Amino acid sequence: MLTLTADQYVSIAARHPHVVQPRFWTVWRMPALAAATAVYLLFCWWVFGIGQVLANTNWQIAGSYLIQWVTYEYRPTISIDRDGAMAVTFPRFDPIGPNPKPDWMTVEHTTMERRIAAPTPAGATTGGFMPGGSFMAPGTAPVAPATEPTVRVEEVVKRAEVRFSADARLVATPDRIVVERKGEMLVVPLGTGDNVRPAGPLPAWAEQKRAGDRIIVAFGLAGWAQIDGGSVVIHRRFPGWANFIFDTNSAFFGKSSSEVLHLLISGDRLDPTRSNFAVAIDDFLHNPSWQHLDVWTKLLETVVMAFIGTLFAAIVAFPLSFIAARNITPSWLANQTAKRFFDFQRSVDMLIWALFFTRAFGPGPISGMAAIFFTDTGSLGKLFSEALENIDGKPRDGLTSVGATPIAVQRFGVLPQVLPVFVSQTLYFWESNTRSATIIGAMGAGGIGLKLWEAMRTHTNWPNIFYMVILIIGTVFIFDTISNALRSRLTGGAQL
Template sequence: MIASTKPSALEMEAIAARHAHLVQSSSKEGLKPMLICIGLVLYLAFSWWFFSIGHVLANANWGIAGTYLADWVSYEVRPEIEINPDGTMAVSYGRHSPLGKDPNPEWVMLDKEEVTRAIEAPAAATQARSKASSSFNFMAPDAALGAASAADQQTAVASRTEEVVTRAVVTYDRATRIEVSDKLVAATHAGETVTIMVDGSDRVTAQGDLPPWATQKRRGAKITLSFGLTGWAEIEGNEVSIRNRFFGWANFLFDTNSPFFGKSYGEVARLILSGDRIDPARSNLSLAWDNILYNAEWQHLDVWTKLLQTVVMAFVGTVFASLIAFPLCFLAARNITPSRVTNQLVKRFFDFLRSVDMFIWALFFTRAFGPGPLAGISAIFFTDTGTLGKLYSEALENIDDKQREGVKSVGAPPIAVQRFGVLPQVLPVFASQALYFWESNTRSATIIGAVGAGGIGLKLWEAMRTNSDWENVAYMVLLILMVVFVFDSISNACRSRLMGRSGH
């Protein structure tokens, strides 16, 4: 047994004197980290100046961004208060109100009166003209024309009684409310009240200074009231537009045309399990499921179909790309195919396919084939053929030649050499990479769908273009996330099994 001895201080000094470059760090080596940090700081400063990041952040409208995010998890009820020149009002909720037909929310209080209005009846003059015309004869034309002229000057006055709104009070929450009465709009928010006078036509006049939550671009123009997450309102000369925000997704299961609309979950369950048939031709369960699938506001069936279309696009495009890249990668690998010309031609072909982004291929194939899944499948197929071909050929060039030489030594034919000497080494890698691209293409198929390649991406883009259906956008984004999570877990489990590891 040999005992190790620690060098003495004198021996260490002697070693340092003979090999100073080994024990003393160079001054240049010490400067490298400092120079890297200085270069990084200069690069960030240049980027800050070149892209005007400070100016962009200072002028960004963060309020709009917050409103968009709030729209993802909420919905608005939008009563419109129309103001007549005589000060009376009419309230409407629009054709597609989430409250359904004949809405009467408790947060809108209306004072109504019956008003009798005088209306001119031109029918009397028309009737007199008709009689005068019938009495017209060739013997006395002047007399007939005179009678018709006298009848035109006579007008009958009819009266009509109708119900009108004389006062409207909209309560957003405890701190926010709007009262409209006698051509005056009183808005209260955050302890401040502003009174605004309207003329029933096109002019708006604020009495006093406007608070910070009220804006008016020019005198007499409309005034916008911003109440944060609670909602907002617009005041014009003849109309007050209310936007009251509520948390949640309105009518997610049943739209306003469904017989189950407005019923609680308990009432719906009782109708499905033991209630009388609403539609004699089908059970209540079948009717409820049909109403959910064909919900006009959320379009569940169409969204789910487009999502499945996206998954199929990613799967088919990846499978075809793997099948084409698999034989071509053997031609691109230098250690498998000795011909340099063949190697270069195949590799340049791979470079051409993958140098054009999938998004650009999607635009090209959308013009060639028209909108639809075929354009998306083709875009994924072209891009992934080039990328997988390159990855596969590099994996082949890095194999251990000992296994291949061992199979050759027993006199195996070339195909058997590849089958038993090469494939066992690279096949798990090939399958792992194909599975990863399949999972990645599920996300990519959503993006290329937005340019017309089909799938849920196109549906998502249509919802975003309306600038009002952000809750539908949130719904589709959540569905995409769920699908990506599921396929990511499946892909990871398959790759772990192929690579001989237990999945976690």
């Protein structure tokens, strides 16, 4: 190996500068690449209006949606009438169940006389035509004895306290609403009509868009409250999923784990015709809030949809790929016909095929299976034919030289080379279609995708949505693991 001294190198560089001078692209390729990347990113920022999108994004609402995925709310309403009577009511389908008496709410009762307006007497009218064809002036009524309002004694709420945390609470009385949080206090006097006017400036955790409008009070992860002129709507939030095991309609609702275990093992029968264990299983599977059995059935429907669609696609693509491979079928017309058929099927997205088959067959898994079958037939056919075109031709030549039949040549000279690749690619598509089946299901093809879309449209069932998302992720993870294991065994590689 020849080694140049420094003087020799300088001498050569002086006589032949073009030899040692770096090329233009060698010097400027990295700056040019960085400049092109910056220009492209700026172009994308301008075309998609990313700056405007970020400016208009309500991160508070986005965070609230994410919190609702892993929390649930109780929503009592404290109503305050003009005569000072208060009442605390829970929504009909509130997860707290019947006869709610939560430990985070203290309600004090009293009795008071209330004047109840009497109903309008039968036959009374405010004007118009009278029976018999006579006409009365508007605002008049037929002669009827005046009915005085009735006075009765009722039990009403005189004070309600809602505790959101150790340092945050809301106290409602007939004359005012008092909110305390972290040493600060907000007082909202009542009895001044529908307008809501706080006594003093609003703290940072309270919001009122316009003077006299409702006041929103935030308590962080513990929830929030809405104060109107005659009511306070409470949103008390807790981590977890409410009534995930047993709904409020179940006989096991509200019981501790030890009580449920005792009933299952040795307790008296809740239903004379069935064991307590059967009752518990039925209550869990048919939980109206979570619909476990229906969700699992839809998930199985999605898995079957992906499996059947992929299987049929592989069965059809297998023989057609031999026609599309140039080294297997020498006919140019047959090659091009098969390849163009594959192009036609895979050029139309699976989602478009799903919409087409949903209109043709109606909503249901048949439409989803047909969409997967059509799309994957083209994709697998192209991959199979390319694998066939890249096989080693020596085994085929050897079998042909000893007089083997064409079928035997393909069976023993071609299939051993490509079969592991075919199965590996089919398994990968099956794994991928398990995810895709969820998307096309939301377009009407059935399965858990449709149920997920229906839950998302309500904008309220976020825990149910997260529950289904977790099931989908778990299913994809399981099938990905199975697919990787099978592909590794077939190809002889290490398991991923």
